[in-house]
Amino acid sequence: xxxxxxxxxxxxxxxxxxxxxxxxxxxxxxxxxxxxxxxxxxxxxxxxxxxxxxxxxxxxxxxxxxxxxxxxxxxxxxxxxxxxxxxxxxxxxxxxxxxxxxxxxxxxxxxxxxxxxxxxxxxxxxxxxxxxxxxxxxxxxxxxxxxxxxxxxxxxxxxxxxxxxxxxxxxxxxxxxxxxxxxxxxxxxxxxxxxxxxxxxxxxxxxxxxxxxxxxxxxxxxxxxxxxxxxxxxxxxxxxxxxxxxxxxxxxxxxxxxxxxxxxxxxxxxxxxxxxxxxxxxxxxxxxxxxxxxxxxxxxxxxxxxxxxxxxxxxxxxxxxxxxxxxxxxxxxxxxxxxxxxxxxxxxxxxxxxxxxxxxxxxxxxxxxxxxxxxxxxxxxxxxxxxxxxxxxxxxxxxxxxxxxxxxxxxxxxxxxxxxxxxxxxxxxxxxxxxxxxxxx
Numbered sequence: 001x002x003x004x005x006x007x008x009x010x011x012x013x014x015x016x017x018x019x020x021x022x023x024x025x026x027x028x029x030x031x032x033x034x035x036x037x038x039x040x041x042x043x044x045x046x047x048x049x050x051x052x053x054x055x056x057x058x059x060x061x062x063x064x065x066x067x068x069x070x071x072x073x074x075x076x077x078x079x080x081x082x083x084x085x086x087x088x089x090x091x092x093x094x095x096x097x098x099x100x101x102x103x104x105x106x107x108x109x110x111x112x113x114x115x116x117x118x119x120x121x122x123x124x125x126x127x128x129x130x131x132x133x134x135x136x137x138x139x140x141x142x143x144x145x146x147x148x149x150x151x152x153x154x155x156x157x158x159x160x161x162x163x164x165x166x167x168x169x170x171x172x173x174x175x176x177x178x179x180x181x182x183x184x185x186x187x188x189x190x191x192x193x194x195x196x197x198x199x200x201x202x203x204x205x206x207x208x209x210x211x212x213x214x215x216x217x218x219x220x221x222x223x224x225x226x227x228x229x230x231x232x233x234x235x236x237x238x239x240x241x242x243x244x245x246x247x248x249x250x251x252x253x254x255x256x257x258x259x260x261x262x263x264x265x266x267x268x269x270x271x272x273x274x275x276x277x278x279x280x281x282x283x284x285x286x287x288x289x290x291x292x293x294x295x296x297x298x299x300x301x302x303x304x305x306x307x308x309x310x311x312x313x314x315x316x317x318x319x320x321x322x323x324x325x326x327x328x329x330x331x332x333x334x335x336x337x338x339x340x341x342x343x344x345x346x347x348x349x350x351x352x353x354x355x356x357x358x359x360x361x362x363x364x365x366x367x368x369x370x371x372x373x374x375x376x377x378x379x380x381x382x383x384x385x386x387x388x389x390x391x392x393x394x395x396x397x398x399x400x401x402x403x404x405x406x407x408x409x410x411x412x413x414x415x416x417x418x419x420x421x422x423x424x425x426x427x428x429x430x431x432x433x434x435x436x437x438x439x440x441x
Contacts, residue, residue, distance in 0.1 A: 017053060017081070017413050024049035024077045033070030036061070043401060048074065050405050053081035054412035055302060057169025057272030057387020058378075060394045060401060064174050068155070074170060075159050081412070082166030082197070082302040083131060127201050135162050138193045145186050149179065164193035167303045169272020169387035181275040182256050187263045194271040195233075198297030199225060220333045221309065225298045228308040236265030236292055243285040248276040268292040270303040272387025278377075279390045286373055286390065293384035294350065304385030304411050306350045313343040354383050357407045364399045368392075382407040 027033060029045040044060045051058050052074050063074065138161035139154070146157050156172055163170045173179065180186040196204070206222040218226075241249065241261035249257035260275050267273045268289045278286070296305015316328055317340050323329065326337035357379045365375065374390045381388050382404045396404065 013413055017409070020077065020080050021046075021049050021053045021409075024053060024073060027073045028066070028070055033067055033073060034065070035067040035070070036065035043398060047401055047405055049077060050408050051387070052077035052168065052170065054385050054408045055081045055166050055168040055270075055304070056382060056385040056408045056412070057163075058382060058389055058393050058404065058408065059170070059387075060396070062174050063170055064172055071155075071159065071172065075162060078163055078166050078168045078170060082162075082168065083127065123201075126205060130201060130204060131165065134193065134196055135165050138165060138189060141189050142186060145180075145183060160190070161193060164190045164271065164273065165197040165302070167194055167197050167270045167272070167297065167301075167385070169267070171273060176274045178275055178277065181252075181260055184259055187259055187275060190271075190273060191263055191266045194266050194273075195229070198270060198301050198303035199229065200298035200301030200303075202300045203298055220330065221299075224309050224312050228312040229298070232269065232292065232295065232308065233262065233265050236268065236288075237262040239288055240264045240285060243282055243288060244276075247282045247285065248280050264289075265292070268386065268388065270296045270305055270384055270386050272381070274388060278388050283373065286377055289388065290376060290380045293380045293386045293388070294354070296384050304383075306347055310343045310346050313340055314347055317344070350383070353407075353410055354379055357383065357403060357410075360403050361400055364397060364403065368395065368397070368400075370395075378404065379407060383411040385411045 025042065025046040025048075028048055029040060029042050031039070033045075034040040040061065047058075047060045048063075050056075055078060063071065066074065135158070139158040142161055143154055143157040146152075146160075151157075159170070159172055162168075169176075171177065177187070177190065202219075203222045203225050206218055207226075210216075210218050237258070238261070241257060244261070244264075245257065249260060252260065263273075263275050264285075267275075269292050278289075281289075294305055295311045296307055297303020299307045299309055313328075313335060316330075316335075320328060322337075322340065326340070328335040328340060358376055361375050361379060362372070370392050374392050377388070377390050378392055380386075385408060393404070
């Protein structure tokens with residue numbers, strides 16, 4: 001039996017992001033978008049556009065130097081990129097008089113769970129309503145504290161709220177959130193926005209259904225996301241507090257140090273805001289940040305990285321082991337061999353791309369005298385769409401910036417498309433091949 005499945009899913013995803021990035025770069029390159037000295041180069045405009053659409057947050061020029069028009073363009077790019085894959089692709093497919101093929105609908109449902117929602121239009125509505133509601137509430141909470149710090153424009157609060165929920169990490173402050181490192185209300189609000197955006201709409205919808213008692217159960221996917229996210233946040237905060245107690249937290253009170261340890265733990269997984277100078281962190285703190293940036297947030301969320309479910313499945317398979325069918329039993333549910341295999345393959349693909357980017361950046365920046373930690377940190381920040389930097393982004397060469405641009409794009413779009421199975425035409429011949437053992441280890 002011959003089976004043929006169209007392969008245009010990747011084309012839709014790539015076309016959407018490339019189109020938005022190109023338009024954004026052109027708009028940011030316009031003189032009206034820039035208020036700094038001289039003229040913004042097109043490469044820097046392109047870098048900013050890619051970083052905004054890929055909700056990364058790495059910058060080659062200070063975002064505060066853009067005009068209000070330019071900052072509004074950046075904010076729009078963040079929103080488009082943040083909602084991009086799921087909601088805006090769905091909006092395009094669900095427009096009146098447009099045709100929705102079974103293949104196009106399947107793109108959306110790959111990033112949903114059937115038990116959460118079936119109708120495409122309902123998915124779009126829920127995504128948009130949840131996003132706008134959370135962002136507006138976040139801005140209203142932040143605004144009074146921004147006023148106390150001399151930032152009287154509501155646009156500043158709205159910018160940071162959207163940037164936080166979309167896990168973008170862009171800030172209108174030159175020092176990001178360093179000036180708010182002793183403000184628990186600001187940091188906690190930003191953390192809640194980051195975590196909300198990083199959980200994913202499937203999990204949020206699932207939790208809302210459970211809290212409203214419309215459902216008595218939470219899906220296995222949501223349970224894995226919630227448990228893994230909680231463990232990573234707490235374990236990360238504990239590690240950062242220990243590693244940075246005598247470094248970046250040395251001048252802070254114990255309470256402020258704990259607050260910033262939690263903030264560092266949350267922001268490293270794709271958000272990119274910093275309340276402490278990342279370059280001033282200990283070597284241990286910098287290295288510990290790298291795997292957190294690589295893990296990222298939840299599938300079907302705005303966050304990047306390989307996703308917490310991928311990390312959890314690999315860790316469970318390593319420490320718990322598989323049964324004789326190659327499956328893992330979790331309570332009254334089980335993970336299939338296919339899911340476990342895909343998780344391992346996905347991590348290998350991500351690490352392989354990171355390895356290639358590190359080598360390429362190290363070669364082209366050989367004369368810049370960046371440390372190896374600087375380069376590794378920069379690459380994983382770009383690949384995980386985090387946006388944290390040890391301060392080398394603006395000093396990269398033209399080729400170095402292009403490498404980071406491709407790495408950011410790969411981290412946002414490439415990892416997503418790698419998660420989509422490749423379907424090819426094949427003929428089922430019903431042939432069973434013999435199994436042969438190969439020694440490992």
